[in-house]
Structures are given as C-alpha cells and as structure tokens.
Amino acid sequence: MSDAITHEAHHHGPPTGAKRWLYSTNHKDIGTMYLIFALIMLFIGGAMAMVIRAELWMPGLQLVQPDFFNNLVTNHALIMVFAVVMPAGVGLANWMIPLMIGAPDMAMPRMNNMSFWLLPPAACMLILSMIVPFFGGGQTVNTGWTLYPPLSIQSGMGMDLLIFTIHILGVSSIMGSINIITTIINMRAPGMTMMKLPMFVWSWFYTALLLIVVMPIFAGGVTMLLFDRHFGTSFFDAAGGGDPVLFQHIFWFFGHPEVYVLLLPSIGVLGMVIPTFARKPLFGYKSLVYGMAALYGLGLIVWAHHQYTIGMSIETTTYFMIGTILISIPVGLMIFNFIFTLWRGSITFETPMLFALGIIVMFSFAGTTGVMLAVVPADLQYHDTYFVVAHFHYALIPGSLFGLYAAVFFWLPKWTGHMYNERLGKIFFWWTTIGFNLTFFPQHFSGLAGMPRRIVDYNMIFTEFNVMSSVGAFIFGLSHLLFLYIIIKTIKGGEKATDEVWEGSSIGCAGLEWTVPSPPPFHTFETAPQVK
Amino acid sequence: MTTETRHEKSIGHRTTIKWLLVMAVGMFGFGFALVPLYNLLCSVTGWNSIATNTVQASADEISQEIDLTRTVTVTFDGTINGGLPWEFKPLVRKIVVTPGISYEANFYVKNYSDREIVGQAIPGITPWQGTEHFHKTECFCFTQQTLAAGESQIMPLRFTIGADLPKDIKVLTLSYTFMDTDRSVLRAGPG
Numbered sequence: 001m002s003d004a005i006t007h008e009a010h011h012h013g014p015p016t017g018a019k020r021w022l023y024s025t026n027h028k029d030i031g032t033m034y035l036i037f038a039l040i041m042l043f044i045g046g047a048m049a050m051v052i053r054a055e056l057w058m059p060g061l062q063l064v065q066p067d068f069f070n071n072l073v074t075n076h077a078l079i080m081v082f083a084v085v086m087p088a089g090v091g092l093a094n095w096m097i098p099l100m101i102g103a104p105d106m107a108m109p110r111m112n113n114m115s116f117w118l119l120p121p122a123a124c125m126l127i128l129s130m131i132v133p134f135f136g137g138g139q140t141v142n143t144g145w146t147l148y149p150p151l152s153i154q155s156g157m158g159m160d161l162l163i164f165t166i167h168i169l170g171v172s173s174i175m176g177s178i179n180i181i182t183t184i185i186n187m188r189a190p191g192m193t194m195m196k197l198p199m200f201v202w203s204w205f206y207t208a209l210l211l212i213v214v215m216p217i218f219a220g221g222v223t224m225l226l227f228d229r230h231f232g233t234s235f236f237d238a239a240g241g242g243d244p245v246l247f248q249h250i251f252w253f254f255g256h257p258e259v260y261v262l263l264l265p266s267i268g269v270l271g272m273v274i275p276t277f278a279r280k281p282l283f284g285y286k287s288l289v290y291g292m293a294a295l296y297g298l299g300l301i302v303w304a305h306h307q308y309t310i311g312m313s314i315e316t317t318t319y320f321m322i323g324t325i326l327i328s329i330p331v332g333l334m335i336f337n338f339i340f341t342l343w344r345g346s347i348t349f350e351t352p353m354l355f356a357l358g359i360i361v362m363f364s365f366a367g368t369t370g371v372m373l374a375v376v377p378a379d380l381q382y383h384d385t386y387f388v389v390a391h392f393h394y395a396l397i398p399g400s401l402f403g404l405y406a407a408v409f410f411w412l413p414k415w416t417g418h419m420y421n422e423r424l425g426k427i428f429f430w431w432t433t434i435g436f437n438l439t440f441f442p443q444h445f446s447g448l449a450g451m452p453r454r455i456v457d458y459n460m461i462f463t464e465f466n467v468m469s470s471v472g473a474f475i476f477g478l479s480h481l482l483f484l485y486i487i488i489k490t491i492k493g494g495e496k497a498t499d500e501v502w503e504g505s506s507i508g509c510a511g512l513e514w515t516v517p518s519p520p521p522f523h524t525f526e527t528a529p530q531v532k
Numbered sequence: 533m534t535t536e537t538r539h540e541k542s543i544g545h546r547t548t549i550k551w552l553l554v555m556a557v558g559m560f561g562f563g564f565a566l567v568p569l570y571n572l573l574c575s576v577t578g579w580n581s582i583a584t585n586t587v588q589a590s591a592d593e594i595s596q597e598i599d600l601t602r603t604v605t606v607t608f609d610g611t612i613n614g615g616l617p618w619e620f621k622p623l624v625r626k627i628v629v630t631p632g633i634s635y636e637a638n639f640y641v642k643n644y645s646d647r648e649i650v651g652q653a654i655p656g657i658t659p660w661q662g663t664e665h666f667h668k669t670e671c672f673c674f675t676q677q678t679l680a681a682g683e684s685q686i687m688p689l690r691f692t693i694g695a696d697l698p699k700d701i702k703v704l705t706l707s708y709t710f711m712d713t714d715r716s717v718l719r720a721g722p723g
Contacts, residue, residue: 107545107548108545108549150613150614154614174556177552178549178552178553178556181548181552182545182548182549182552185544185548186544186545186548212552212555212556212559213555213559214559215556215559216556216557216559216560216562216563217559217560217562217563217566218563219560219563220560220561220562220563220564221563224564224567235567237711238613238652238654238709238711239613239651239652239654239711239712239713240652240713243570243571246566246567246570249566249570250563250566253566311660313660314661
C-alpha cells in the first residue's frame with residue numbers, strides 16, 4: 001500500500017496536510033523542517049541570553065536566583081550548540097547537498113526522517129530539565145554546558161534529562177552524518193568528481209566525519225556520568241578511585257572538535273558566497289580542501305588547552321599549547337584564500353556578501369584572542385573569565401551563526417522562488433553586527449580585569465562594561481525579529497527569483513543547484529545529470 | 533534510473549554505511565577504553581600529578597641523600613567532601629623540614645554521625661612540581677578508614693621530602709579531602 005502512495009506522490013507533487021511533514025522522506029521538506037526547528041530554538045536560546053543579560057545589567061541579584069541563573073547559562077549553551085547551529089547546518093546540508101551534487105535525494109530518506117523527528121522530543125527534554133527543579137526535581141543543573149563532576153553528580157533530576165537529551169541528539173546527529181557522507185560518496189552525478197564538489201559539500205563531508213568520531217565519545221562520557229549518579233560506579237568519583245579530571249578529558253576530546261563541527265559548514269558557505277559576489281573563482285580550492293583536512297586532524301589532538309589549570313605536567317601543557325597555536329595555520333590559510341578571492345574581484349555588497357565580509361573581520365578577531373588563550377602563562381590569567389566568553393562568542397556567532405545567516409540570505413531565493421527585500425536584509429546585517437559587537441567587545445575588558453564567568457553577581461567596578469554588554473544584547477536580540485519578518489515576507493511573496501538567482505552564481509565553485517528552477521520542484525534530478 | 537543501477541547503488545550504500553557504523557560504535561567503545569588507558573598513561577608518565585600521589589613509597593626507593601643546606605616548609609590541610617558528617621584536621625598546621633630526613637605528622641578525624649562510615653582520603657600537592665619528590669612511607673590515605681558512630685582517631689602520616697626537590701620550591705602544601713566511599717547510603721540516609 002505504501003508503495004502505491006509513494007508512487008502516486010512521485011508523480012503528483014507532495015502529499016498534503018500533516019502527513020507531508022510527519023512521514024516526509026523528501027530532502028527539501030526535511031531540510032525545511034530542520035531550519036524551522038533551528039529558528040524556533042534560536043528564539044528560545046536567545047530569550048535565555050536576554051534573561052542572563054538583564055540579570056547582569058546591575059551588580060547584585062535582580063531577576064533570578066543564582067542557581068536558576070547558572071541553569072540558564074547551561075541550557076543557553078546546550079540549546080545554541082545542539083539545537084540551533086547543528087540542526088541549522090544539517091538543514092542546509094539536506095537542502096543543498098543533493099541539489100549541488102545532482103542526486104535525487106539523500107541516500108537514506110527514511111533514516112533522514114527519523115534523524116529529524118528525534119530532535120523535537122530531545123528539545124522538550126532539554127527544556128524540561130530546567131523546569132523540574134521547580135517541582136521537586138532536586139538541585140538545578142548549575143554546571144554550565146561542560147557538565148563537570150563532581151557538581152554534575154550532585155545535581156538533581158534535570159541532569160538525567162540532559163544526559164538522555166544528549167543521547168538522543170547524539171543518535172540523531174550520527175544518523176544524519178552517516179546519511180550525508182553516504183550521499184556524498186555514492187550519489188554524485190556522473191562526472192561530478194570529488195575535486196569538483198562545491199566547497200559547502202566538502203565542508204559537510206569533514207563535519208559529518210568529525211561528528212561520527214567525537215559524538216559517540218561524548219555519549220559514552222555522559223553514560224559514565226549516569227552510572228556514577230545512579231548505579232554506584234566510580235568513573236569520576238575520587239572516593240571510589242575515579243578521577244573527575246578524566247571527565248574533563250572525555251568532554252573536551254569531544255568538545256574541541258565540536259567547535260569545528262559548528263564552524264566548518266559556515267566556512268563552506270563562505271566558500272560559496274565570496275566567489276559569487278566577487279565574481280571570481282575561489283582562490284586555492286585544493287588548499288582549502290586539504291586545509292580542512294588539517295583542521296580535522298589537529299582539532300582532534302589539542303583538546304586539553306581547555307584544561308591548562310588542572311595540574312598537568314609542563315611537557316603536556318607545552319604540547320597542547322604548540323598544537324593549538326598550529327591550528328592558526330589552516331584557519332589563517334582559509335582566511336587568506338577568501339581574501340585572495342576578493343582581490344581584484346568585481347565585488348557587490350548584497351546581504352550574504354556583507355555577512356561573509358563581516359565574518360572574515362570578526363572571526364579573525366576571535367582567532368587572535370584564541371592564540372592569546374592558547375599560550376599557557378597567559379591563559380592561567382584569562383581562564384574562566386569574561387575574556388573567554390568574549391573569545392568564543394566571537395568565534396561562534398560570526399564563525400557559525402553569521403555563516404548560517406549568510407547561507408539563509410544566499411539560498412532563500414532558491415528555496416522560495418522569491419527575492420528577499422535587499423534593503424531590509426542590509427538593515428538586518430548592520431543592526432545585528434552593531435548589536436553583537438556592542439555586546440561582546442566590552443567583555444574582553446571586563447574579562448582582562450578579572451570578572452569571572454558563570455556567576456550571577458559581580459564587583460561594582462565592572463558595572464559600566466556590563467551595562468554596555470546588556471544594551472548591546474537587547475539590540476542584538478531585537479534584530480532577530482526583523483530576521484523573522486524578512487523570512488516570512490520572502491516565503492509569502494516578493495520579486496520572482498531567476499534560476500541562477502545571483503549574477504555570479506556559476507562563477508565560483510558552484511554545483512548543480514543553480515541549474516534547477518527557483519523554487520525547485522518537489523523532485524529533482526530523477527535522471528542523473530551529466531557534469532562536464 | 534533503471535532498477536539495475538539502483539541495485540548497484542544500494543550495495544555501495546551498504547558498504548559505506550557499514551564502515552561509518554563501525555567507526556561510530558568503535559568510538560563509543562573507545563570512550564570507555566579511555567578510562568583504563570587514562571589511568572595507565574598517568575601512572576606510567578606522571579602527566580597528571582593527581583593520579584600518581586596515592587602510592588606508597590618503599591624505603592629503599594627513596595634516596596638516602598640529606599640536603600642540609602636548605603629547609604622546606606610543609607603545610608597541611610584537611611577538607612571534608614560534600615555531606616560527610618566528619619571532622620577532619622591536621623594536628624600540626626606546618627613544619628619546617630630538611631630534605632632527606634623522615635618526619636611524622638598526625639591528623640585528627642571524628643565521625644559525628646550515628647552510624648559507621650567508610651571514608652577515603654584523597655591527597656593533592658601544591659605546587660604540583662613537588663609531587664614526585666614527596667615520598668609517603670606511611671599514610672592513612674593508602675587505605676579506606678572505617679569509623680564507628682562517634683568514634684575519633686589520630687591518624688599518622690610519615691613522609692620524606694626528596695633531596696632532589698627543585699631548589700625554587702620552598703613551600704609545599706599537602707591537602708587531603710576525605711570522601712564518603714558509599715554515596716548511595718548517604719543519599720538514602722536522610723530521605
């Protein structure tokens with residue numbers, strides 16, 4: 001029976017109603033659901049950030065209790081990492097990879113459906129973990145997203161919910177990654193060799209490979225935490241012969257590559273956007289592909305630079321310091337590749353390009369503070385201060401979130417068939433960039449002056465910097481209402497987009513995505529195209 | 533696409549998926565294998581100073597050399613972890629020692645609860661560079677300590693600071709944290 005239905009749908013467009021989405025095996029529909037899910041969670045995680053900044057507006061306790069504040073910090077991070085940036089990246093991959101490589105769909109469409117539908121229950125559990133302490137669920141999860149024991153062993157029921165959330169999200173992203181790699185390896189159109197792949201596809205190839213390697217480690221780590229909490233084991237309990245520091249190693253063995261999981265898809269987007277609007281082929285395609293491989297390799301062996309203060313020997317810290325500084329080589333290579341692509345190009349400044357240029361500037365800033373933090377003697381001073389907060393927000397907001405925004409503006413005309421309002425897009429770029437910088441730039445100074453992170457209260461001397469940060473955060477937060485408005489307006493209507501959408505879209509390292517109509521029909525590339 | 537090429541594709545899929553699944557499951561296993569690997573690596577190399585501090589030093593292992601040219605101040609500290617209803621403190625806060633000579637220090641511990649509790653003391657040395665030069669020949673941290681309800685005890689520690697201790701270390705702090713070995717009992721207790 002189901003065969004008959006798919007056969008029917010195959011020829012007559014998408015099924016209607018809730019079934020279209022619940023049972024969907026179509027890569028475009030699933031991609032859309034991923035993106036909408038990420039957008040909803042962006043607003044939830046963003047709202048938490050607004051509460052955090054409102055509380056930090058003034059020293060002392062204003063709005064929330066310390067434990068709840070720390071719970072907000074924990075869940076803000078987990079939501080932004082696991083429920084916003086990662087699903088949004090997978091959503092882009094779902095939409096664009098089959099279109100780019102000329103495949104009719106993902107390799108395993110049913111598994112694709114399951115990967116997505118694991119996310120909403122996981123998100124519910126994630127939010128529930130914040131609510132249960134109010135109803136007798138014990139101590140809040142006040143550990144921060146790093147979930148370090150012994151504190152995480154003492155937390156209440158919320159921690160168990162978080163552990164299971166991580167399990168579900170892990171299963172979802174491993175399935176998604178397997179799907180993506182299988183699609184890239186096996187479903188390329190004839191003539192689409194690996195070295196012809198658009199940069200975005202390459203970036204997801206590495207991202208997915210990285211997820212398959214590190215996500216199981218994290219799942220194993222939190223499983224041990226669960227055993228320590230409930231089954232009397234002592235993996236991390238010093239009294240029983242365990243070592244809490246071991247959890248830190250396991251966490252960061254996952255946690256550092258995770259940063260690249262968040263970053264790489266956006267680097268891939270830059271590799272598409274910059275050549276398009278500079279109207280010049282991407283400079284150093286091969287070096288970018290190998291540079292990402294170097295980033296992959298180095299990213300897996302430098303995790304302990306997050307743990308300089310745990311009391312490692314001098315040889316070990318030196319190794320991790322040198323390894324970390326070496327990472328600036330492949331990252332610098334990418335930045336230079338993009339700058340050389342811009343060199344003597346005929347550049348126009350549409351919204352995706354504005355975001356791309358903004359990323360180059362602001363992400364380089366994060367790179368600079370990153371090298372500062374990599375140096376052991378300096379890090380001992382900066383450790384756990386707002387300097388670190390400023391550093392990783394500069395890395396993750398321009399590095400991954402703005403990359404996603406660039407991607408949304410770049411491909412929205414392709415997805416919807418309508419051009420977005422360019423003027424509103426530009427306003428959104430400037431609004432959000434100014435808000436972002438006003439929020440996080442002052443935190444470098446408060447951090448250098450010694451303001452510790454993850455604490456609800458602070459010394460009076462930091463008040464000015466924090467007021468600036470809070471004002472910036474509200475500007476930054478509000479700008480996203482405009483973002484939402486632009487997206488809804490573009491979906492509803494607007495100027496018709498051409499198949500090519502952008503003048504320079506075929507100049508860069510584009511795949512086949514611009515050869516299909518805008519919006520693409522429900523099924524594309526049912527007969528494989530030939531790539532010259 | 534003909535059925536034949538579809539069939540070939542699905543065989544290609546199967547191989548790729550198989551390898552990727554092996555990677556994922558293998559890494560999950562590797563996560564657990566990290567536990568013994570970590571302990572092995574730390575005890576062999578001493579990279580993580582905390583893990584190497586609970587071993588008893590045998591007398592012949594310590595160098596007999598005595599360095600009379602300098603003295604080192606050793607300070608003691610005792611902490612209770614979590615909700616352990618014990619009192620725990622060093623009887624002497626600090627002593628000035630000559631490297632190479634054996635000294636004794638005593639710690640006092642009392643169980644204030646109405647039941648027997650088994651505790652384990654976990655040592656830590658600051659600065660950590662001194663860890664490998666701090667030789668304990670007798671210590672209550674080598675074994676678990678059982679205290680009956682209301683029982684108190686004086687526990688001895690015998691140690692030697694190696695003469696090869698780096699010259700720039702003038703103060704060493706030895707800190708103990710006492711932990712309840714059976715958290716599940718403690719949890720079930722009050723409830």
